[in-house]
Amino acid sequence: MKKVDISQLSLYVAWLVSVVATLGSLYFSEIRGFVPCELCWYQRILMYPLSLxxxxxxxxxxxxxxxxVLPMAIIGWSISLxxxxxxxxxxxxAIKPCANGVPCSAEYINLLGFITIPFLAFVGFTLIIVFMLFIKNPKKNQ
Known part of the structure; x- marks a missing residue:
């Protein structure tokens, strides 16, 4: 039986999470027609490159x-929170009012009373952070 490389598996699952988050974001804006607010844009700026x-x-x-990846995901996690x-x-x-456009407090979706788009981004960034922590640092050549 072949031994599973947890670091490789963690990389793969983190990549899948980032792709799903990116495609979900594009679905909400391009198909459902939801206009992203300023904070949504910051989260996108951090999530999209993670897919690549x-x-x-x-x-x-x-x-x-x-x-x-870890610093980008932690910053994105903080913005999502x-x-x-x-x-x-x-x-x-009231801490930071939006200057124009869609207010950041607007909720396009609200499933089960707590699942909103920022919550989904928060979960995505959290999963990526967790999977990054499972990756063992590569051994340095001596």
Whole structure:
């Protein structure tokens, strides 16, 4: 029986999460017609490149991508958390009002009373962070 390489599997699953998040984002804006707010754009700016970086790293088995992906995912996670709190916590939206366009506190979807688009992004970034933590650092050549 072949031994499973947890680092390679983690890279692959993190890549799948980023692709699903990217395609979901495009579905909401291009097919459903939801106009992204400012915070949605920041989350997209951080998620879209992860699809490319993790895809290349997966097929090259490049574990060193962790040092690039993890900071981007943590920043995206923070923005998603802030965005979700802005939608769900009364008074939180007053911290940074939107200048124009769609307000960041708007909820296009609200499934089961708590699943919104920023929540989905938050889950995606969380999964990517968790899978990056499963990747063992590559051994340095001596």
């Amino acid at each position: 970086l993790l895809g290349i790293a997966t097929f090259q088995n490049d574990r060193s991508v962790k040092k690039y 802030f965005h979700y709190l802005e939608q769900k916590v009364p008074g939180f939206a």
